[in-house]
Structures are given as structure tokens and as C-alpha cells.
Amino acid sequence: MVSDCANCFGLCCVALPFAKSADFAVNKSAGTPCRNLKDDFRCGIHTQLRTSGFTGCTVFDCLGAGQKVSQHTYGGRSWRAEPSSAAEMFEVFPVVRQLHELLRYLTEAAALPQVGAVRAELTAELADVRALTLGSPAELLAVDLPTVRQRVSELLLCASELYRAAVPGKKRSHRGADLIGARLAGAKLRAANLRGAYLIAADLRKADLREADLIGADLRDANLAGADLTGALFLTPSQLTAARGDAATRLPVGLERPAHWS
Structure with missing residues (x-):
């Protein structure tokens, strides 16, 4: 759940859209490569993002979804090498990113000593969400994210209340x-x-x-x-x-x- 840009096909720089604002210097539509994305999938202004008007890029974290989609879901075959996979890959990436966000929260919650009453449920949900991230592109696009998020949210709220209740x-x-x-x-x-x-x-x-x-x-x-x-x-x-x-x-x-x- 830690981003590894060296093993990603620059998915956050292509799949996601952004609008010209205080966070981004230009407009970019979803599925269009950022003008700063190099041929090796690295950012050409990575060390100057804040001073170049791309602060929004500095606060984005895929939580490991980029390399999961690049290296596992698509087996190391990039959208440049196989253009026919590009549109699908760009749809899959946001799904896996949301699932990885839930994984991060569930992992943190399950490790809390105060959540014994729901630890088994947290652990089971963690395993279920992790299994979803390992699915095929078709399976990932079929995931009912609102339902998964609601189920996880209820568990995380319960864990939070147990954790905070221990504080006087x-x-x-x-x-x-x-x-x-x-x-x-x-x-x-x-x-x-x-x-x-x-x-x-x-x-x-x-x-x-x-x-x-x-x-x-x-x-x-x-x-x-x-x-x-x-x-x-x-x-x-x-x-x-x-x-x-x-x-x-x-x-x-x-x-x-x-x-x-x-």
C-alpha cells in the first residue's frame, strides 16, 4: 500500500482528469497523458511540481494501486505497448485505488488493541477487499464500490468508537x-x-x-x-x-x- 512509481505506467498522470486551478497549471481530461509525463512513465518536473503549479500532484497518493494494476492486473504490459488495453486500464485504476484506500484503513483498524469486539470482522473484510484487488479487469470493473465502501465504513466507525472510548x-x-x-x-x-x-x-x-x-x-x-x-x-x-x-x-x-x- 505504498506507491512505487518505478513499477507503474504513470497511471495517475494519464487516467485521472484535473482542471486548471490553484492545484494544477493546466486542464487535462481523463485518459490523456499529462504534458509532463516522459516516455519512461516518469514525471519530467517531479522535483519542481510545487513551483510549477502542480501542487495537486504532490498530495495524491495511489497507495500502491498504480503498481498493482501495472504489474499484476495487466502483467507488466503497458498501455503504450498495448494501446488496445489503455481505455480499460484507465477505468480499472481508480477502482483499485479506492480498494487500496479501504485496505489501508482496514489494516490500521485491525491492528488496534481496543477493537477486540470487531477484530474478526475487520480481518475478514480485509481479506475480502484484498481478494477483490487481485481480480481480472472485468471482475474489477464489476465491483459494487458503493456497497463495499458502506460495509467498510460501518466497520471502521465501530473500530473508531471503540478506540476513542478508551480515552478519558x-x-x-x-x-x-x-x-x-x-x-x-x-x-x-x-x-x-x-x-x-x-x-x-x-x-x-x-x-x-x-x-x-x-x-x-x-x-x-x-x-x-x-x-x-x-x-x-x-x-x-x-x-x-x-x-x-x-x-x-x-x-x-x-x-x-x-x-x-x-
């Missing part, structure tokens, strides 16, 4: 809340439910976010300088890359400080 004190809930630009410096948000919250450009300096559930939270340009995210649940590298932090920001085990943070 009252837990605040801002699930899906509009907190864009909110002034939350120093906020006491330990074990809070921030699932799907809009925290774009929020001031979270020195906020206590320990054991908070951050699944799907939008942290674009959020200021996490000095914030404590120790034990935060379902936090991804792409969320951190989209935010701002500093040397004093404390992160969960296994997550690295983004290179662009001060």
Missing part, C-alpha cells in the same frame, strides 16, 4: 463539519470525531488532536504547527502533505514529516 474525557464531534478557516489554535480535540470535516486553511496550531478520527478530513492548507497528532486515527500521508506543519508537529507512528514543512 468528553469527546467532541465535528463529523462532516464546515470548519474552513476556523480558528482552532490550541483547541482541545483529543479523541474527537473529525471524520470528513472541512478543515481547509484552519488554524490548528498547537491543537490537541491525539487519538482523533481524521478519516476523510480535508486538511488542505491547515496550519498544524506545533499540533499533537499522536495516535490520530486514519491519517494519511496525502493529508499531511496538503497541510502545513513544522518541526514541533507531533505525528502518529509510521508517518513521516512532509519535506516541504518548515
Whole structure:
């Protein structure tokens, strides 16, 4: 579940669309190679993405779906070598990417010591989703993603509640809340439910976010300088890359400080 661009056919640079905005310097339709994609499937401006107007690329993470589709689903046969497979491959990639996202969350949840009551269900679902990712192109395109996501979401919510219940004190809930630009410096948000919250450009300096559930939270340009995210649940590298932090920001085990943070 870690991206390996060297073993991918540049799928995120071709399959996905983007619109000219603060995140992307140009428009690109789905299935059209990015103008910066080289013949060897590498990005020609990888080290200058932020300064070249492609910040959106820096916060995308396929979670290993790119190499899974390239090397397993299509057996190392690229869309350039076999143009007839291109359209199908570009449809399969987003499906596998979503399944890999669920795999990441399920793997994290199943490892939590507090979820004994649902660990067997989490483990079984993890195996089922992993099996789906190994299917043929036709099988992958037939996956009922909304149903799978709903089933996994219910399990993850149960795991989150068990995990956060072990933390003493009252837990605040801002699930899906509009907190864009909110002034939350120093906020006491330990074990809070921030699932799907809009925290774009929020001031979270020195906020206590320990054991908070951050699944799907939008942290674009959020200021996490000095914030404590120790034990935060379902936090991804792409969320951190989209935010701002500093040397004093404390992160969960296994997550690295983004290179662009001060």
C-alpha cells in the first residue's frame, strides 16, 4: 500500500482528469497523458511540481494501486505497448485505488488493541477487499464500490468508537463539519470525531488532536504547527502533505514529516 512509481505506467498522470486551478497549471481530461509525463512513465518536473503549479500532484497518493494494476492486473504490459488495453486500464485504476484506500484503513483498524469486539470482522473484510484487488479487469470493473465502501465504513466507525472510548474525557464531534478557516489554535480535540470535516486553511496550531478520527478530513492548507497528532486515527500521508506543519508537529507512528514543512 505504498506507491512505487518505478513499477507503474504513470497511471495517475494519464487516467485521472484535473482542471486548471490553484492545484494544477493546466486542464487535462481523463485518459490523456499529462504534458509532463516522459516516455519512461516518469514525471519530467517531479522535483519542481510545487513551483510549477502542480501542487495537486504532490498530495495524491495511489497507495500502491498504480503498481498493482501495472504489474499484476495487466502483467507488466503497458498501455503504450498495448494501446488496445489503455481505455480499460484507465477505468480499472481508480477502482483499485479506492480498494487500496479501504485496505489501508482496514489494516490500521485491525491492528488496534481496543477493537477486540470487531477484530474478526475487520480481518475478514480485509481479506475480502484484498481478494477483490487481485481480480481480472472485468471482475474489477464489476465491483459494487458503493456497497463495499458502506460495509467498510460501518466497520471502521465501530473500530473508531471503540478506540476513542478508551480515552478519558468528553469527546467532541465535528463529523462532516464546515470548519474552513476556523480558528482552532490550541483547541482541545483529543479523541474527537473529525471524520470528513472541512478543515481547509484552519488554524490548528498547537491543537490537541491525539487519538482523533481524521478519516476523510480535508486538511488542505491547515496550519498544524506545533499540533499533537499522536495516535490520530486514519491519517494519511496525502493529508499531511496538503497541510502545513513544522518541526514541533507531533505525528502518529509510521508517518513521516512532509519535506516541504518548515
